[in-house]
Amino acid sequence: MKLSHIVTASMVAALAATTAYARDEIRIVGSSTVFPFSTAVAEQFGRITDFPTPIVESTGSGGGMKLFCAGIGEEHPDITNASRRMKHKEFVLCQENGVTDIVESVVGYDGIVISNAIEGPTFEVTREQLTIALAANGPLPMMWSDIDPSLPMIAIEVLGPPPSSGTRDAFEELVLHEGCETTDLVECEGITIREDGVWVDSGENDNLIVSKLEANPNAIGIFGYSFLDQNSDVIKGLNVDGVEPTFENIADGEYTVSRSLYFYIKVAHIDIVPGIQEYAAEFVSEDAAGEDGYLGDKGLIPLPEGMFEENAAAVTGLSLMTGHEWD
Numbered sequence: 001m002k003l004s005h006i007v008t009a010s011m012v013a014a015l016a017a018t019t020a021y022a023r024d025e026i027r028i029v030g031s032s033t034v035f036p037f038s039t040a041v042a043e044q045f046g047r048i049t050d051f052p053t054p055i056v057e058s059t060g061s062g063g064g065m066k067l068f069c070a071g072i073g074e075e076h077p078d079i080t081n082a083s084r085r086m087k088h089k090e091f092v093l094c095q096e097n098g099v100t101d102i103v104e105s106v107v108g109y110d111g112i113v114i115s116n117a118i119e120g121p122t123f124e125v126t127r128e129q130l131t132i133a134l135a136a137n138g139p140l141p142m143m144w145s146d147i148d149p150s151l152p153m154i155a156i157e158v159l160g161p162p163p164s165s166g167t168r169d170a171f172e173e174l175v176l177h178e179g180c181e182t183t184d185l186v187e188c189e190g191i192t193i194r195e196d197g198v199w200v201d202s203g204e205n206d207n208l209i210v211s212k213l214e215a216n217p218n219a220i221g222i223f224g225y226s227f228l229d230q231n232s233d234v235i236k237g238l239n240v241d242g243v244e245p246t247f248e249n250i251a252d253g254e255y256t257v258s259r260s261l262y263f264y265i266k267v268a269h270i271d272i273v274p275g276i277q278e279y280a281a282e283f284v285s286e287d288a289a290g291e292d293g294y295l296g297d298k299g300l301i302p303l304p305e306g307m308f309e310e311n312a313a314a315v316t317g318l319s320l321m322t323g324h325e326w327d
Contacts, residue, residue: 022074022272026054026279030064030081031166032204033110033224034261037295038081041283044294048282051275054079060204061166068264069094078269078276082262083110083166083224088326095323101267104325105280105315108289109301111225111250111258112171114238120217121152124239127257131179131186134158136194138186152218159209160193160222162201168193170259171222178256210235225250225258226299251301261300267318277318284312 028038035058046053059067061082068080069090086104094102114125123144132138132147133156144151161168172193180188193199202209206223210231213221220238225245228237237245240257249255263283270276282288289295291302303311313319 024274025052026079026273026275027077028054028056028079028081028263029059029067029077030057030079030263031061031083031261032058032161032206033083033167033226034081034107034263036226036230036298037107037261037300038263038283040295040298041279041288044288045275045279045282049275049278051278054275054279058204060162060164061169062164063204065090065093068266069097069099071097072099072266072268072272074272076266076269078266078273079280080264081107082264084169084259085262085325086264086321091321091323091325099266099268102321103265103267103280103315103318104321105263105265105284106303106307106311107261107263107283107300108295108303109250109258110261110299111245111255111301112167112174112222113225113228113245113257114220114222114240115213115228115235116220116238117213117217118234118236120213120219120236121154122236123150123152124242125151126241127175127179128182129179130240131176131191132183134193134199135176135180135186136192137190138194140194140196140198142198154218156198157216157219158199158222159202159212159219160199161206162203165204167222167224171257174257174259224299225301229299247299247301258301265315265318267320277316280315284308284315 039056042054042056061084064080067077070076129147133141141147142155143153144156145153176191180186180191206227209221209223210227213219214234228235243249243255245255250258265280287293289302
């Protein structure tokens with residue numbers, strides 16, 4: 001066992017022994033996509049239990065992982081949300097900093113939508129067209145109609161998440177890495193998003209992207225399905241590869257630009273901060289994340305029954321990650 005792990009274990013024991021609790025509120029960081037779901041659970045948890053309402057911050061998946069893996073103690077968050085799975089290098093960073101016992105939970109599914117304002121042009125795109133439009137090592141078109149005459153004769157302007165975002169990671173994997181396979185115009189090796197102003201990093205606040213789309217009907221935005229679902233009076237989703245981004249199409253896999261959502265629990269903090277297990281149990285409950293749960297009203301696509309039960313058991317039973325998840 002590494003010396004750093006021994007020291008960390010002693011530190012945690014000392015904290016637990018010398019204080020009733022280091023702080024009262026659960027602190028949660030991470031994905032802007034998971035943020036509305038996590039916030040809804042936190043608010044419900046505060047209403048139905050005697051624990052304080054957890055504090056939820058939208059830091060982006062990558063930013064949340066850095067904070068989560070930085071160490072153990074009241075100055076570090078207890079839970080991090082992510083719109084993609086923890087990376088192996090992040091798991092290693094956690095281990096190096098003494099965050100050795102981690103529980104992974106799948107929240108449900110979410111689609112990544114390509115959206116514009118209700119009054120903006122209505123058109124469809126393919127993943128190949130999106131790749132040609134946005135790849136740095138492609139032809140760098142400036143107008144949608146440069147890609148295909150059937151597309152609008154308007155400038156390409158995409159408001160999307162920054163590099164720290166799990167949605168950005170998932171978009172690159174599900175769109176660029178797939179789209180480049182069907183065109184000779186883009187080289188797949190080393191593919192990245194262009195940085196000449198066509199793609200505009202718009203921060204971790206997806207509601208801000210929605211507001212910008214209202215102000216600029218010719219722009220398109222990229223974010224999780226829940227933000228489309230909650231703002232369908234002002235924005236609309238573009239069909240991708242001929243499939244509309246709906247709850248049903250994401251749930252059954254017809255809409256291909258979709259991914260799993262996660263949260264991660266720092267087990268060492270269960271003895272430091274009250275309510276962590278109880279909060280996690282609420283998040284994976286039928287009432288919250290089940291087929292008819294209140295998170296469905298926020299746009300969450302629930303797990304199939306068997307996966308739902310397996311995940312809930314892993315979370316409530318505190319099944320630890322082993323490091324073999326990437327084998």
